[in-house]
Amino acid sequence: MVMDLHVSLPRGLTLANPVIAASGTFGFGPEYSRYVDIGSLGAVSVKGVSPEPWLGNPPPRVWETPMGLLNSIGLQNPGMEVFVRDDLPFLREKGATVIVNIIGHTVDEYARVASRMQGEAGVAALEVNISCPNIKEGGMSFGHDPEQAYQVTRAVRQATDLPVMVKLSPNVTSPALIAQAVEQAGADMISAINTVVGLAIDVEHRRPALGGTTGGLSGPAIKPIALRVVYDVAQSVSIPIIGMGGIASAADVLEFLLAGASAVMVGTVTFQHPGRMQQIIAELPQVLSRGGFRGVSGAVGQALPAASRPQTRGGDL
Amino acid sequence: MVMDLHVSLPRGLTLANPVIAASGTFGFGPEYSRYVDIGSLGAVSVKGVSPEPWLGNPPPRVWETPMGLLNSIGLQNPGMEVFVRDDLPFLREKGATVIVNIIGHTVDEYARVASRMQGEAGVAALEVNISCPNIKEGGMSFGHDPEQAYQVTRAVRQATDLPVMVKLSPNVTSPALIAQAVEQAGADMISAINTVVGLAIDVEHRRPALGGTTGGLSGPAIKPIALRVVYDVAQSVSIPIIGMGGIASAADVLEFLLAGASAVMVGTVTFQHPGRMQQIIAELPQVLSRGGFRGVSGAVGQALPAASRPQTRGGDL
Amino acid sequence: MAGQQFHDGQVDARIVRREEVARDHVELILESPALARAVPGQFAHILTPGMLRRPVSFSRIEPDSGRVGLLFQVVGEGTAWLANCQEGERLDILGPLGHGFAPPDPSRPWCLVGGGVGIPPLYSAAAQWRESAPDVIIGARTREWVLMQKDFEQLGLGVRVTTDDGSWGQAGTVIGPLQEWLEGHADGQVFSCGPTPMLAAVASACRGRAAAQVALEQRMGCGIGACLACVVPARGQTQMEYRRVCTEGPVFLAEELIW
Amino acid sequence: MAGQQFHDGQVDARIVRREEVARDHVELILESPALARAVPGQFAHILTPGMLRRPVSFSRIEPDSGRVGLLFQVVGEGTAWLANCQEGERLDILGPLGHGFAPPDPSRPWCLVGGGVGIPPLYSAAAQWRESAPDVIIGARTREWVLMQKDFEQLGLGVRVTTDDGSWGQAGTVIGPLQEWLEGHADGQVFSCGPTPMLAAVASACRGRAAAQVALEQRMGCGIGACLACVVPARGQTQMEYRRVCTEGPVFLAEELIW
Numbered sequence A, B: 001m002v003m004d005l006h007v008s009l010p011r012g013l014t015l016a017n018p019v020i021a022a023s024g025t026f027g028f029g030p031e032y033s034r035y036v037d038i039g040s041l042g043a044v045s046v047k048g049v050s051p052e053p054w055l056g057n058p059p060p061r062v063w064e065t066p067m068g069l070l071n072s073i074g075l076q077n078p079g080m081e082v083f084v085r086d087d088l089p090f091l092r093e094k095g096a097t098v099i100v101n102i103i104g105h106t107v108d109e110y111a112r113v114a115s116r117m118q119g120e121a122g123v124a125a126l127e128v129n130i131s132c133p134n135i136k137e138g139g140m141s142f143g144h145d146p147e148q149a150y151q152v153t154r155a156v157r158q159a160t161d162l163p164v165m166v167k168l169s170p171n172v173t174s175p176a177l178i179a180q181a182v183e184q185a186g187a188d189m190i191s192a193i194n195t196v197v198g199l200a201i202d203v204e205h206r207r208p209a210l211g212g213t214t215g216g217l218s219g220p221a222i223k224p225i226a227l228r229v230v231y232d233v234a235q236s237v238s239i240p241i242i243g244m245g246g247i248a249s250a251a252d253v254l255e256f257l258l259a260g261a262s263a264v265m266v267g268t269v270t271f272q273h274p275g276r277m278q279q280i281i282a283e284l285p286q287v288l289s290r291g292g293f294r295g296v297s298g299a300v301g302q303a304l305p306a307a308s309r310p311q312t313r314g315g316d317l
Numbered sequence C, D: 001m002a003g004q005q006f007h008d009g010q011v012d013a014r015i016v017r018r019e020e021v022a023r024d025h026v027e028l029i030l031e032s033p034a035l036a037r038a039v040p041g042q043f044a045h046i047l048t049p050g051m052l053r054r055p056v057s058f059s060r061i062e063p064d065s066g067r068v069g070l071l072f073q074v075v076g077e078g079t080a081w082l083a084n085c086q087e088g089e090r091l092d093i094l095g096p097l098g099h100g101f102a103p104p105d106p107s108r109p110w111c112l113v114g115g116g117v118g119i120p121p122l123y124s125a126a127a128q129w130r131e132s133a134p135d136v137i138i139g140a141r142t143r144e145w146v147l148m149q150k151d152f153e154q155l156g157l158g159v160r161v162t163t164d165d166g167s168w169g170q171a172g173t174v175i176g177p178l179q180e181w182l183e184g185h186a187d188g189q190v191f192s193c194g195p196t197p198m199l200a201a202v203a204s205a206c207r208g209r210a211a212a213q214v215a216l217e218q219r220m221g222c223g224i225g226a227c228l229a230c231v232v233p234a235r236g237q238t239q240m241e242y243r244r245v246c247t248e249g250p251v252f253l254a255e256e257l258i259w
Ligand SMILES: Cc1cc2nc3c(=O)[nH]c(=O)nc-3n(C[C@H](O)[C@H](O)[C@H](O)COP(=O)(O)OP(=O)(O)OC[C@H]3O[C@@H](n4cnc5c(N)ncnc54)[C@H](O)[C@@H]3O)c2cc1C
Pocket: B064, C043, C050, C052, C053, C054, C055, C056, C057, C058, C071, C072, C073, C074, C075, C076, C077, C078, C079, C080, C117, C118, C120, C121, C216, C217, C218, C219, C220, C245, C250
């Protein structure tokens, strides 16, 4: 079957296929490269990178829930210099399309990571994480307030020519409002969703199960929430959306495309099945063709109300 | 095992046990009475009741998701007069402790239902639904804005002496803020959570799966979200909380009690297992005693930070 | 949870026979005197691993032997799980549920019009009221999915068959033969079950010419009238209203619905 | 999804033996030359129906026969599912994973200290480096959970046993016998595995007296170093840092950790 899987995104960013490894579930590249050809993925979004190393939250950091996973990693990372020195060369060598997920405690810290990545060979795009629910200061509030989301995005935009996507939180009354703010601030794309704030109780010890008390819920349990956010945001902005949340199959990918995503990210399911992303890429042509589509771009937004379908959203078809 | 299951709530509301049938999943009483002794439940919260009949949303109205259920019933109901005439006598006769879930398009409509129920024999309490995600006007916004939540609660409070609980939406940036607003407005209790807004795509027909486009997500998938809201709200107000969202077992009930709920509601699982609530009531003594508790009230809030544990919240112990 | 309790109306039914009646079509015969009290057109709401039970009509209802049949097509996870159940295993079923067919008036001509997995419940009606000897029109996409033709014939009934692809019987849909039947039979009674577009065509063909009872499908939650999930639009006294397929249906008079 | 693909480091291992070794304790013997290349202390990350795989250490590692053992206690849904697996069935495993025990220095005294399901991985170490003939101290809550005592004895090793309730061996924990052993053996090497509080006590007993390698447990996500879920606090060069049990561990030097 000849099926066009490639995805054209703003600022010349082109993906061979729409399946991207989600940030934080795929490390910095080498870890999964034994199980997956990371160069064959649409792209790899690395674990969030800050200017200086972050320690992260106390363990336990993961807890299972019905069809979901709670995590409170707390954005542990070795800082941008170690990333550029130790991980980026490997990713480059493997031919991965690298999206650097960036985090900071202040607007300035975000801008620092953005300008550090500017001009580093092998960095294809930036993903601005303003939505991690595991950081109480900084990160959390940026994604919860349109004005602050605007400020962070603007600062990153000014610090780099790279394609910039901003990652939205589902934990707000209106993700669409945040999306509009970051679009105005110059974001090229939106990625959505980050995890949903949740909590589990360790009944035996009569306390919250995670070291960080609350955590972020991911996995199939949140798929309907993610699809709703994508569907709403797609009607509120005209920049492309990278959808994610609970994707575990090629059929799930098609749901996200129809809801308005131009590409997708896949996270939690990789823990069960390291090879699942490659399998999804292999099965996508069949799923698209069964749905009556000739390529990825033709499916984007086809479940949106007529007025919002991609003709009017530009760029994808 | 001698285990004290009863729950004392404000304004003299006493439940024989903490397991309440959740609104909208248990009809108006007669439907499930063939499968369950509705008088043996802690209470029954009936389907939302408005002053006049509501038609509801077009079908399909339910869709399965991983460990979850999306619904867009749209609060179809025959109106308060039909409820009082046709259903209330049956509930009274069966000895059910009846909570009337009330809805309206305007503050005044809520108040009308509240005053209509005032003095009706058999009505034990009101649950003010300001959080149904399936109504675009009215219902939705009341629960999304502290000021409007305050207004609705205040109007209901003034219309009745009955115990009043207000049902919170998880679809806001801060449920705790809404909780504080309704506490100030005179709510006696809070119930949480209503469903989480979600969407599914019917891939075959390339459109949203539900007739109402988006729907409310319930079932085990949302349990961690519900526990997080209960845990946060318990630290923000001093009135009792009725917790719900994905409860399917007595162990789940204990999680909610430890997170700060004084009682719980059980919804979606009843569709699978009509008798599950009775089974939970039967198993609760063993689960409590394994956890080292001598009754329901002793478990309430025991996973909260020390400063928020029930000694300081009053009433439960 | 261990030790599921059963209540009145909830049945623990043993599978006594399992047969693959066509590609992707399985019939399970269950032993359950309680279910065998069903009226044709009623359904079983079956526990599967999903979040909701699965509604399936009775293909056979045998009060004497205390057995019923469920004949279904494998279309998704729930029916795939059911199709994998083996003889000797047990199903947790709510039922019989819903409002079945009203008995035909034996003094008037009677016809059954079924499509695909809508055929089996019509067989249970034919068997129950066999003295009224209905004419039978059944259709399917293709030959192998023409269900229960032999069963109808063993009741001594004349069966007209259509297939979309012409691989068996007459090419086309059941609507052609139905039109002919309606022309030949005044004051007739039509019982129909099948995909909703087919039922809409049946309703339209019968309008003003014959009394049609149709058995509908709709996505269900509780299956017992509590959740208001399973509604279809119907003609209310003054305006459109929603009626529940699980309780007011699955069998409706064609004219009470809005198609 | 149909047709799971397997990659280097991902193994499709057949269960060739299943044994209930004690109440709620099962040992599975798997055929897998790839896994049988494991170092004692490494683990298998096993696909179960849950959202995450389940880490279990190797109880036996037999490169010659290409077999490994997994001995686990049933504590929740994942291990209950595993315990239900039958001979002939296959497991989807990532492994061998993690950093196992460094070989003992044969010129120095060596002791194994295990508690509960921490005993099996020590057996694999004892078998691998049997020429170094360790002393063995194992403990459990109660008699029937003293695992693999016979296996150690069949290696010709002396085994001291403790039980919390005194139902077998000496009453008390493994720490008493360990203290005695440390007094009697200068410059010793201790390998330990068991519940974290026990390991903390072992670490404290060994501090300044013997080199202790401890195998830790922590809740895991990926199992391969990518998600940073499985960390434990360790002494960094200037301050506390987190190390990954799945990658830097499960075996750590006791003194590198913060207890
Ligand atoms: C009253 C009634 C009687 C029925 N009788 C029969 C019968 O005799 N034989 C038969 O083959 N089928 C029958 N159906 C359809 C049958 O219920 C569905 O095919 C079945 O539920 C599909 O489940 P699944 O998990 O395999 O499919 P999935 O598509 O995975 O199911 C997903 C969800 O959608 C629901 N659903 C999917 N298709 C339908 C449908 N057509 N109608 C209602 N709900 C649906 C499922 O119950 C489930 O909740 C009947 C439906 C109704 C309402």
